[in-house]
Amino acid sequence: MSDYYLFILFLLFILAISDLIVGVSNDAVNFLNSAIGSKVTSRRNIMIVASLGILAGATFSSGMMEVARKGIFNPEYFYFSDIMVIFIAVMITDIILLDLFNTFGMPTSTTVSIVFELLGAAVAVSILKIAADGTSLNTLGDYINLSSALVIISGIFISVLIAFAIGSIVQYFSRLLFTFNTDRHKTWARTIWSALALTALTYFLLIKGVSGASFVSDGLVERIQGNTMITLGLSYFIWNILLLGLQAFFKVNVLKIVVLFGTFALAMAFAGNDLVNFIGVPIAGYESYLAWSDSGVSAMAYDMTVLSEPIRSKTYMLVAAGIIMIITLWFSKKARSVTETEVNLGRQNEGNERFKSNKLSREVVRYSLYLGDRINVILPNSWLEKAEKRFQTLNEKDPKELINNRPAFDLVRASVNLTIASILIAFATSLKLPLSTTYVSFMVAMGTSLADKAWGRNSAVFRLSGVFNVIGGWFFTAILAFTAAAAFATFIHYFDIKAIGILVLLAIFLISRTFILHKKKEKRKTARKQFEQRTATISFSESIRETSENVIITLELISDTYEQALLGLLKEDRQLLQKSNKNIMLLKERQRELKGQLFGLIKRLEESPTESGRLYLLIYDLQQDIVQSISLIVETCNEYVLNSMDPVRRINVKPIQEVLKTSKSYLAQLIGMIKNQDLQNLAELLAIKKDVFILLEKSLSNQIIGIHQGSLGMRNSLLMFTILLESKDLIAVAARFAKLYDRIKYTPGEKEVYLIKSN
Known part of the structure; x- marks a missing residue:
């Protein structure tokens, strides 16, 4: 029996590596889209900055690992054999589901997928245990950590509205301040905005993020957090002096520094927040196996109370996971497909729209136009005229310039995207809430696009349709993750090793098929781009x-x-x-x-x-x-x-x-x-x-x-x-x-x- 669970543990870590690959391919959009969309620097330099952020963030994610151990279910009600069934079902489901979304270039939430997979598998195993014991289904609430699960789920979905609203508001006032004409940007305005953005990012990276590091003592964390205001003031002062000097002596566009620092910050926040989605389950399985193997108790009699205790993951495991994520980031073609979807929906210029309009998007646009007309009647004409001038886009100097060679949006919007998303995600991480980085970064990007008038009357219905398609995919993720994980857990519960073998073969078959499908799509896309960008x-x-x-x-x-x-x-x-x-x-x-x-x-x-x-x-x-x-x-x-x-x-x-x-x-x-x-x-x-x-x-x-x-x-x-x-x-x-x-x-x-x- 020990060999059987050792095999499952080995398989969990193999699946963890695969999950890191498919997961990062989808989540790369969260921290790459703003830098790539604004073309702040070469793609190579952007990838280097993001890689450093991932490596740093991986070491800060230890505290988040508790979500996989006790965030969704109450481990004391499960035996070791039950826990391993749940974990293996979750990992197989996660790989299949994320790879499917990657193939079609649709950003989905790795957080939502892991939460609903854990919930689905745990509910299925709980019902099987209740049926075996002959007790009532009313006791299901004892097995599932409903309060924690509801907080996590509600937090994820509320974040959609919060991210969209804050992104829209901040971008609107940022555009009023800067306009689209970079030549008219005042040095003081760029310095104040950039210093504020960099101070906020510094605060969450150095103060909030450090509390999760596996190598930082609790005493040091308390001392750092006890001097928050001093650190904030000092940080803002230093950034102001540094940015003024860079502009005065080196003519540096400080917004580029914000975008690159924001890319680092968001990559770090992603790794700190989302690493649990990929390796949290295997690490919990590893800890469970060590506790059970030392107990001398049968796998079907050893309860998993040990998972309720706070445990810090080994730093070397986190660093190894970070390295795998970085390698995937550099070589995954599917990551580029997902990134292109979000950049395309938020681009400022015209072009071919990927999504067709639907009735919902048409009605929303029609109602928004009506509402806008009513608001314009209320506001003073002088204010509307001034605001309109601030939002006036520049005319193209070269009408023959290829649309695909232009940035999808400017550095102002890119800096807002990264700053707001980083703050929201890092704050949630500090509270040990598995906030969806995809939901936050995507909705912030869509909110800033709306405020920036990127969704003009000629493109709004198509962009909104794309947003609704992506959001619909998120709900589909939750339903499919819950259902598939529950079905897989039930299958494994009854057929043990045979079921695991069949499911692994199914995963290999499906991933192979989606790989071929994606390769064909990329071949057609490459040919189309070569045709468009040839001369x-x-x-x-x-x-x-x-x-x-x-x-x-x-x-x-x-x-x-x-x-x-x-x-x-x-x-x-x-x-x-x-x-x-x-x-x-x-x-x-x-x-x-x-x-x-x-x-x-x-x-x-x-x-x-x-x-x-x-x-x-x-x-x-x-x-x-x-x-x-x-x-x-x-x-x-x-x-x-x-x-x-x-x-x-x-x-x-x-x-x-x-x-x-x-x-x-x-x-x-x-x-x-x-x-x-x-x-x-x-x-x-x-x-x-x-x-x-x-x-x-x-x-x-x-x-x-x-x-x-x-x-x-x-x-x-x-x-x-x-x-x-x-x-x-x-x-x-x-x-x-x-x-x-x-x-x-x-x-x-x-x-x-x-x-x-x-x-």
């Missing part, structure tokens, strides 16, 4: 080459999808139809990307902007039409087969096969002509198009005759009408691509000059 300008010849490459990929996808849909229909093959559905999703995604790129592409055109711009717009329009046609064909074929309709009538099978054969041949020839940039045989292609049209018209006529004679049913006929009519549109639009490129001519004697005939 500052685009010549007409480059626009022709790029659009033709895009058209070729689109037509090849459409040809394959067309074949899969029609063969899937004839054979009633759902796998083929599923492939056609995936292709449609890919086609629509490519079309959305092209739509999002149009504005930036047209701004970067170098020569003949009108003609080049028309080319991009015409290509987009034609692709929109052809994707719509193939989508209707695929949708109709899928619906027909999935609803188990009668097989396609024998009289219609041959026409479909003929249409498929001629259409495939036609598309293949068209693709070859565009690929080789040889449209000399365009007349032959148009002749083939005419033959395909004749075939389609003949099939339509036969269908009408069959309906009139009563030999063809309604469902089958409606299916054929959709296929034939949309095929006709598809063939017609495809021909327009060839005609469009045929209108582009090279003008001899003039290098790289192309013209599009208007006739």
